[in-house]
Amino acid sequence: xxxxxxxxxARIAEALERxxxxxxxxxxxxxxxxxRHDPVTGAFVAAPDYGLPLDLLMGIDRxxxxxxxxxxxxxxxxxxxxxxxxxxxxxGKSSLTKAAFMAVAAEAPALRLIEVxxxxxxxxxxxxxxxxxxxxxxxxxxxxxxxxxxxxxxKALKSALxxxxxxxxxxxxxxxxxxxxxxxxxxxxxxxAIAAAEDAEEExxxxxxxxxxxxxxxxxxxxxxxxxxTYAQRFDLAVGDLDRRALQWxxxxxxxxxxxxxxxxxxxxxxxxxxxxx
Numbered sequence: 001x002x003x004x005x006x007x008x009x010a011r012i013a014e015a016l017e018r019x020x021x022x023x024x025x026x027x028x029x030x031x032x033x034x035x036r037h038d039p040v041t042g043a044f045v046a047a048p049d050y051g052l053p054l055d056l057l058m059g060i061d062r063x064x065x066x067x068x069x070x071x072x073x074x075x076x077x078x079x080x081x082x083x084x085x086x087x088x089x090x091x092g093k094s095s096l097t098k099a100a101f102m103a104v105a106a107e108a109p110a111l112r113l114i115e116v117x118x119x120x121x122x123x124x125x126x127x128x129x130x131x132x133x134x135x136x137x138x139x140x141x142x143x144x145x146x147x148x149x150x151x152x153x154x155k156a157l158k159s160a161l162x163x164x165x166x167x168x169x170x171x172x173x174x175x176x177x178x179x180x181x182x183x184x185x186x187x188x189x190x191x192x193a194i195a196a197a198e199d200a201e202e203e204x205x206x207x208x209x210x211x212x213x214x215x216x217x218x219x220x221x222x223x224x225x226x227x228x229x230t231y232a233q234r235f236d237l238a239v240g241d242l243d244r245r246a247l248q249w250x251x252x253x254x255x256x257x258x259x260x261x262x263x264x265x266x267x268x269x270x271x272x273x274x275x276x277x278x
Contacts, residue, residue, distance in 0.1 A: 027044065027130060027134070029044070029112050029134075029136050031046040032046035032047060032048070032049075033049060033101075033102070033105050033111070033112055033113065034046070034047040034048070034049060034050065034098075034101075034112075034113045034114075034115070035047060035112065035113070035114045035115070036114070036115050037114055037115065037116045037117070037120070037123075037127060039116075039117055039119070039120040039123060042126075044114060047115075049102060050098040050099060050101070050102050051277065051278035052095055052098070052099050052278050053099065054068075054096075054099040054100060054102070054103045056099075056230065056231065056234065057092050057095060057096055057099060057258065058223065058226050058227035058230050058258065058261075059219055059223035059224075059226065059227060059258065060091070060092055060096060060216065060258070063085070063092075063096060063214050063215075063216060064096065064100065066212065066214055067083065067085070067096060067097070067100045067214060068100050068103060068104060070083060070173075070212055071100055071101065071104040071111075071139065071173075072104055072107075072108075074137060074139070074173045075104055075105075075107070075108035075110075075111045075137055076108070077137075080173055081210065081211025081212040082161060082173060082174040082175070082176075082209060082210045082211055082212070083173070083174075083175045083176070083210060083211075083212045083213075083214065084175075084176050084177075084178065084210035084212070084213050084214070085097065085175070085176070085177045085178070085214045085216065086177070086178045086179070086180060086213065086214070086215060086216065087179070087215050087216025087217060087218075088179065088216065088217070088218050088257070089179060089257065089259070090255075090257030090258060090259030090260060091216035091217075091218070091219060091257050091258060091259075092216065092257075092258040092259070093177035093216055094141075094143050094144075094177050095258070097139075097141055097143075097175055097177065098113070098141075101113045101139055108137070110135060110136050110137050111136070111137050111139065112136050112137070112138050112139070113138070113139045113140075113141060114127070114131075114138055114139070114140050114141070115140075115141045115142075115143065116140060116141070116142050117142075118142055118143065118144055118145050118146070121142070121145070121156050121157050121160075122156040124140070124142075124156065124157060124160035124174075125156070125159055125160040127140065128140070128160055128168065128169050128172050129169075131169055131171065131172055132166075132169040132171070132172075133169070133171070134171060136171065137171045137172075137173075138171060138172045138173070139172075139173050139175055140172055140173065140174050140175070141175050141176075141177075142174070142175075142176045142177075143176075143177050144177060144178065144179070145176040145177065145178045146178055146179070146180060157209075158209060160174075161174060161209040162209070174210075176210070218255070218256070218257070219256045219257050219258060219261075220256070221247070221256060223256075224246070224250060224256035224257070224260070224261055225243055225246060225247075227258055227261040227262075228242065228243070228246040228261045228264060228265065229242065229243075231261065231262065231265040232265065232268070235265070235269060235274065235276060235277075236274070237265065237268050237269055237272055237274065239268065239272075245264075245268075246261070246264050249263075249264040249267070250264075
């Protein structure tokens, strides 16, 4: 072959190599137990451990038991169900998921949690495929999931959970939190006669892919005060009118919940000049 042609081909090959995207970095999950998936870069970014102990979540003992039991089965390689935690705002759905994960991960070194944004449901199948076959076991959490984009997002999630021809990865468990049991946008529910019947069926049927539904009802006054008292005792926040102040705080917030109780405790700790560990 002509030397000039060989040199030209070599230069073309070098140029194409420079233009080619770099090979993806190997996935490493040794730096942390919690990760966040970056939808822009596709990277799994390490996050600090979740600091709220499981025993500080009050008024949701039944929900704790069911979720922890399911996570322990999954961590042990036993059959376990994808989980939908649904209920009113501030009742501890996300906090319970992370606190329960930390409790189980303390017993299962291979367990990891990856949080994905609710707007990247369409990328879930790709995420699952990257995790397939690895030695770790992954809880994939999507907080505040709903289908504002309609049936297309619902189809993407169904496809990810069913796994296509290969089936879902054995080492992944999907956990979602939502304010709505059937994950449908509020205006879709209210305008059901206008929405296409096929879209409504597609969105509602996604919730059937979750084998374990865990409901979170509104917190009553006794449970709210019990949570406040437990927090105050744990963090040595002694005041004489604790219950009255806690109820006034909830009235200003327009409701009672675990989140409202914790926000009151944070305010009280700041007032007393005491630091909180979390």
